[in-house]
Amino acid sequence: MDGGPQPARPNPYGFIPIVVFPNVRRPKSFWGESDALVLKEVQLELNRAFTQFSRIMEVSGNPIAVLSGVTEAEDIAVQPGAVWTLPEDAKAYLLDLLANGAAQLHLEYINALYRMFHDQAEVPRTAFGDNQRNLSGVALEVEMQPLYQRVQRKRPIRTAVYKRRNEFILRLLGQFTGRRFLHRQRVVWGQVTPRDESRRAADFALLVERGLRSRRGLMDELGVADAEAEFGRWLEEQNRLGH
Structure with a gap:
């Protein structure tokens, strides 16, 4: 404290309540690698392109x-209605840096950098609502595949981290309250993109009716917070109705 050494004292928790996990593992390194590193060069080039165009x-x-x-010139004003007096055989014109489609070339280069940025980030432009081609639902899902695959890679890493974090929380809670908590837990992930829930529910009902899937498992996929409790309530309703 205040820059000075602190006396040694026992850890009141009995463990270090910090969860460290690498994002992308690096050989012979404790720390992981950020997803932003692959985007750094493209972002710098995009900044340069915008600055140049500006x-x-x-x-x-x-x-x-x-x-x-013209060998000598003074007070050459570039403004509407300005009159210039020039020697014979002299020429005067305004420097147009956007002539012959130069502006379009700059814009095309910036758009190419944008496409490269989205490709390397695995986040298609469509994820931001840019659907200029009016793609169908299936075509949109195919175009969003890079994002889906990225999410599928990240979720197993974060699932283990969230479970570990929750274990620490429950251990500390039990340590300071004297109560015992079960460490059994499930991490339920939501949908990456909005879906037609009515259509999904109809498909799930058909799977349950044919005996291909369980009700509790499909509740997890629908995003029910506590599928076990919801299944218990469903059983209770069935018993009351005499089914």
Whole structure:
């Protein structure tokens, strides 16, 4: 405290309540690797492209007068209604940095960087609601596959971390309250993208009716917070109705 050494004292918890997990494992390294590293170079190039295009637009809004065949010139004003007196055979024009489709070339390069950024991040532009091609539901799901695959890779890592964190919380709670808590837990993940719940529910009902899936398992997929308790309530209702 205050930059000075602290006296040694026993750990009141009996363990270190910190969960450390690597995002992407690196050989011979305790720490993982960030997902942002692969995006750094593209982001820097995107910043440079925007800065360059911004400067060109600024110069185009305040054009530069170019005089050819003139040895001396003073007070050359670039403004509406300005009159220039030039020697014979001299030429004068405004420097246009956006001539011959130059602006479109810059925009195409920026869009190419955007596509590269989304490809490396595995997050398609469609994930931000940009569906200019009016794709069908199946086509949209195919286009979103990179994001689905990324989520599927991340969830097992975070599932183990969340379970470990919850165990620490329950251990501390039991230690300071004197109560015993069961450490049995399940991590239920929601849908990555919005789905038609009525259609999914109808499909799940058919699977249950045919005996291909259990009710409790499908409750998990539907995002029911406590599938076990919900299944118990369903059994109670069935008993009351005499089924």
